[in-house]
Amino acid sequence: xxxxxxxxxxxxxxxxxxxxxxxxxxxxxxxxxxxxxxxxxxxxxxxxxxxxxxxxxxxxxxxxxxxxxxxxxxxxxxxxxxxxxxxxxxxxxxxxxxxxxxxxxxxxxxxxxxxxxxxxxxxxxxxxxxxxxxxxxxxxxxxxxxxxxxxxxxxxxxx
Amino acid sequence: xxxxxxxxxxxxxxxxxxxxxxxxxxxxxxxxxxxxxxxxxxxxxxxxxxxxxxxxxxxxxxxxxxxxxxxxxxxxxxxxxxxxxxxxxxxxxxxxxxxxxxxxxxxxxxxxxxxxxxxxxxxxxxxxxxxxxxxxxxxxxxxxxxxxxxxxxxxxxxx
Numbered sequence: 001x002x003x004x005x006x007x008x009x010x011x012x013x014x015x016x017x018x019x020x021x022x023x024x025x026x027x028x029x030x031x032x033x034x035x036x037x038x039x040x041x042x043x044x045x046x047x048x049x050x051x052x053x054x055x056x057x058x059x060x061x062x063x064x065x066x067x068x069x070x071x072x073x074x075x076x077x078x079x080x081x082x083x084x085x086x087x088x089x090x091x092x093x094x095x096x097x098x099x100x101x102x103x104x105x106x107x108x109x110x111x112x113x114x115x116x117x118x119x120x121x122x123x124x125x126x127x128x129x130x131x132x133x134x135x136x137x138x139x140x141x142x143x144x145x146x147x148x149x150x151x152x153x154x155x156x157x158x159x
Numbered sequence: 160x161x162x163x164x165x166x167x168x169x170x171x172x173x174x175x176x177x178x179x180x181x182x183x184x185x186x187x188x189x190x191x192x193x194x195x196x197x198x199x200x201x202x203x204x205x206x207x208x209x210x211x212x213x214x215x216x217x218x219x220x221x222x223x224x225x226x227x228x229x230x231x232x233x234x235x236x237x238x239x240x241x242x243x244x245x246x247x248x249x250x251x252x253x254x255x256x257x258x259x260x261x262x263x264x265x266x267x268x269x270x271x272x273x274x275x276x277x278x279x280x281x282x283x284x285x286x287x288x289x290x291x292x293x294x295x296x297x298x299x300x301x302x303x304x305x306x307x308x309x310x311x312x313x314x315x316x317x318x
Contacts, residue, residue, distance in 0.1 A: 053191060053210075083197075
């Protein structure tokens with residue numbers, strides 16, 4: 001089991017060259033379970049596909065298991081089995097302050113949402129926040145990708 | 160994607176030597192999703208562990224994807240993540256009429272239930288039914304293992 005420690009921020013400067021010019025990949029993912037105690041995600045990222053199981057979130061830490069699967073299987077599962085809507089986003093990998101930040105720009109039912117995540121080695125780790133990273137939303141469950149299935153960003157009443 | 164074609168029968172002769180003397184393995188499994196359109200099962204069988212995803216059942220046929228995973232991961236997922244109760248059973252592998260029948264004798268919350276399954280190459284395939292195989296329950300959703308989680312056999316009102 002891996003313990004994932006991540007912090008998540010809204011991206012307020014939506015056109016900053018510093019992340020817009022970074023290398024990106026297209027991600028298409030869906031869920032077989034959005035139960036917060038046992039989410040099951042199917043993801044195609046570039047030429048790879050993964051099945052990922054996550055346990056309940058405790059602060060910034062949660063249990064995670066990830067397995068590579070054939071892309072053809074993932075495509076079938078996304079097309080035929082996963083809950084609607086699917087989550088589609090472009091993920092930029094941006095170096096800042098010696099860490100890699102992942103900036104996710106969502107499409108489709110979640111268009112308009114851009115978040116930045118950084119993975120840490122410990123919950124206490126100190127890091128520099130990039131100028132384009134705004135409000136922290138690590139603990140706000142509305143921004144969990146699994147919750148963006150049943151409550152997509154374009155349907156939120158207050159944003 | 161595999162298409163699984165199985166037929167399932169209740170075992171009425173619960174002490175027939177012909178299956179009780181067969182080779183068996185102990186199975187411990189649990190579910191990350193019991194949604195009938197996208198079940199996700201974690202199974203430890205003997206020294207092996209698998210993650211299995213199944214789509215909706217259409218007659219005796221359903222989509223199935225299965226991946227081997229480390230037994231240690233499966234044990235953690237069964238202990239910490241899967242829905243309660245877990246499904247525990249002894250599976251006997253019994254040759255009959257040129258086919259392999261799997262006889263599942265359940266324990267725990269499903270004690271008393273014994274079912275026999277045979278996997279076929281096509282829905283039309285003709286086969287011999289063993290004398291200890293009684294009523295067919297292929298199409299009865301109460302006997303789906305995923306449904307035995309929320310509605311275990313010992314809690315059924317009419318059996």
